[in-house]
């Protein structure tokens with residue numbers, strides 16, 4: 599499934615935060631939403647997930663406007679927010695089951711899907727541990743497993759590697775890429791870290807609420823006349 603933003607603008611009070619942002623994601627691809635702190639990435643995620651109400655412009659999910667409340671299409675989305683949203687005192691399995699119940703899965707299905715995802719994430723042996731006992735990288739993996747329980751076709755991740763060490767960041771990034779390759783998942787990965795983005799990714803560069811570039815990484819570099827994405831990011835935003 600794909601998601602499309604059409605001329606999205608958003609302001610907090612009189613402060614404009616997104617300006618005429620338009621893009622359409624390609625089904626089954628890894629998309630990097632790259633922007634310095636304060637660029638408007640989380641606000642964009644808020645709109646895509648309906649946490650924030652649309653002000654100007656529209657978002658289309660599988661071709662249907664969010665204004666029409668397409669519940670079926672919304673169910674195709676999995677989300678991992680920037681802040682940890684697990685209950686630290688519950689076990690890994692309890693966290694997953696609770697979330698699965700919210701998505702309407704039966705107890706039996708919830709257990710089955712939860713264990714399938716934990717196995718895929720190499721965490722089945724931690725199922726009965728309290729989340730508090732897990733390190734940051736493992737907690738993030740549980741959050742992604744949780745976001746995938748209801749088998750969404752679109753996964754949105756807002757700076758999912760915040761607070762992780764370099765090795766865990768790399769592992770998580772690589773893992774999510776395999777989900778695109780193997781499951782055909784469409785991914786939107788927001789980050790301010792250029793090292794999480796590859797030249798052959800579809801890259802959307804957001805700066806001060808404006809989409810300054812949108813295309814394959816190498817195409818963007820060619821258009822900007824730069825050597826690599828780090829240089830492009832720096833020349834467009836001053837960051838990096």
Ligand SMILES: Nc1ncnc2c1ncn2[C@@H]1O[C@H](COP(=O)(O)OP(=O)(O)OP(=O)(O)O)[C@@H](O)[C@H]1O
Nearest residue numbers: 610615633634635636637638639640641642757790
């Ligand atoms: N609830 C709010 N009220 C007022 N201003 C806000 C609010 N939330 C965010 N902002 C401002 O909107 C701008 C964009 O913030 P946003 O969090 O969307 O950016 P971001 O790219 O996700 O950055 P970060 O990675 O630092 O979260 C920033 O200037 C921020 O201070």
